[in-house]
Amino acid sequence: MAQVPQIKIPATYMRGGTSKGVFFRLQDLPEAARRPGQARDRLLMRVIGSPDPYQKQIDGMGGATSSTSKTVILSKSERPNHDVDYLFGQVSIDKPFVDWSGNCGNLSAAVGPFAISNGLVDPARIPENGVAVVRIWQANIGKTIVARVPITNGEVQETGDFELDGVTFPAAEVPVEFMDPADGEGAMFPTGQVVDDLEVPGIGTLKATLINAGIPTIFVNAADIGYTGTELQEAINGDAQALERFETLRAHGAVRMGLFGDVSEAASRQHTPKVAFVAPPTGYLASSGREVAAEEVDLLVRALSMGKLHHAMMGTAAVAIGAAAAVPGTLVNLAAGGGDRTSVCFGHPSGTLRVGAEATQVNSEWTATKAIMSRSARVLMEGLVRVPADSL
Template structure:
């Protein structure tokens, strides 16, 4: 009988997501570098691949929001505190998608960095706020997370309420600096609105955005939706999910992310697909009524093939950027014109996000996007992984 690997880990909530956090140095040596061994260990930690899609034999929660892993270390860059790598673990398929970031868990990265002793002593404060400078390794971008401190520890308690999270907590502001990269890279096709042709499905107006995470924005009415749909309205419709995935695959090709439709099957994390519509009153998933007057636009987004219960943090960055550029699908649904923030309605409630967008000779440029989340430690200790996982991959087995 083989022994278990016992790996130090912390289970954290960040925004409306949960994930298993590791310090790079705590992983087995064979998993401290990218590759099959690392992926196999993380999949086993989360409980994937699971043909039942329940992840009963792992830490995952059988949704895209809870099938996540984070690896962190002190930064190799002088102007950053930590390096942060995010792995989205597929639920029923054997792969880890490293192609993007998780905006929700980004809020937990700052607190974890403090808790795990990854911040230099001269940067620490006993009381107040420490701005943790983070290098997001997946996408090569800088994040700044403001972590509240009290008596030398991260302050998790507070009265900040986030729709999609049951209990109030301390507010954790997150800044995504230059989320679209250099001027002109915000729109990968160079257009505010494109025509997306999808064989056997139809033709759609689409805004392709590369900020936070590559995202395809569509008009809800062109898909036959109101924009007020909740999870069951979409996720219980197998034909709808299949249609969305096909639209996403062809959109990814048009964005230059994939060369073939088949490529999309191994890149489920990116791009995201979302549909928008003008404000309208609706009942959120908790039964709370969201009034038309409270919001600027309605947005529903899919993650890993299912409608998200709230909103992915990186997609919220894309929403902010798209809303603040006059003439995009999102901006037009929000009433058009120039703006620096937007309040959007999602299945669990509302969220306010902001962005500073500028038109330069090379094209549109986003200086930063801002949102507030919350985070806390749920549990810490050691995750147990059968050593047979390591042995199998050392011998090249799957």
């Protein structure tokens, strides 16, 4: 067998929020991968170690979960009033597919720090000490994100005392603001209703809030599908029949939202939409062993990503939660007690998270103006990632 050399590509392995992924500057990619297409997808899959029928990603940088099978490509932005263009690729673990249909809210917190450290932000906009405001264009969904990155002695500050449930060690806080997070021209509810009756074969007719904010998300009541909202990963991910039911729910909800023309298309796009179930506040034991008291949270939320229950909460889904909570009458709002809200603290499998959001109603149509939450980010490794030269 002929020997194939490996190529070396500058890359940074970063944690952002409760996710981690491989970050690239567009200019550092091989020329064939600087444009969207098969060459780029093949390269990123090989970097991550997909497709892997063993679902371990041993021969790549992925961690065999939806939170760790991620790639990011950044470049200087040519858009007015923006510093960097951010493109996110969710790599399927066991299928030959990279999903470019949505954003990663968690990794959004790492975009600003990476952009500053890698020369993608004008040095004149970076203080010697203080906070650098990085204006990010999220190219997947065409939205603006503003990250506020702490700077110490002219460099990104990564360490600190900010604690984030789902992340073991504290770090520096990075507030992230998602501007106009609703899909399209500000429309949040694709059916025009804050609650729909959704028919799902094998499950029945469910009350559902279908929202496009942060990422398209389908919310249902935990009790309606036989859960309490206190479940941890093993309760869902170890139940093949439950996962199949959730995928059926996701597919039918996606068609109702207009994301797919037919349920058969859902299997080809795992990243969107998300499915989440909500419940009123109650105490539970988080995956870390911490007791979360009912008084700490406004509601409970569990969400699935790439076909599995997430260990904490996807950042984009947190935006959807905040936006839905801000609109009276949604299932999220009702689980939190109803009424007008500009922020909500929800319980997830790893602990709690607070997200703020603002929504307004114009001509009977709801629009989200912004959502904000705090995350953290840290460089785990930087240098050269290697892939066989025939990967492209």
